[in-house]
Amino acid sequence: LPAVGQGPVPHVLDIWVIILIILATILVMTALVLCPATAVIIYRVRTYPTRNGIV
Known part of the structure; x- marks a missing residue:
């Protein structure tokens, strides 16, 4: 069983x-x-400058 567990x-x-590479590319894009x-x-x-009050 340990050998089977270590396989995958x-x-x-x-x-x-x-997944991390895909997330990193999405963040960069x-x-x-x-x-x-x-x-x-x-x-x-x-x-x-008149929009500063709104924003």
Whole structure:
């Protein structure tokens, strides 16, 4: 039984590594998408000071 239990352990680790890589790529893509958007929002807030009260 211990030999059978030790068998699928590397596969589980590989699955976790793949999941972590996918999550990391999703975080990087969302950061690349959101960073320009936040920069534009900050630029608009700075160029239009009347919206500071709303935001």
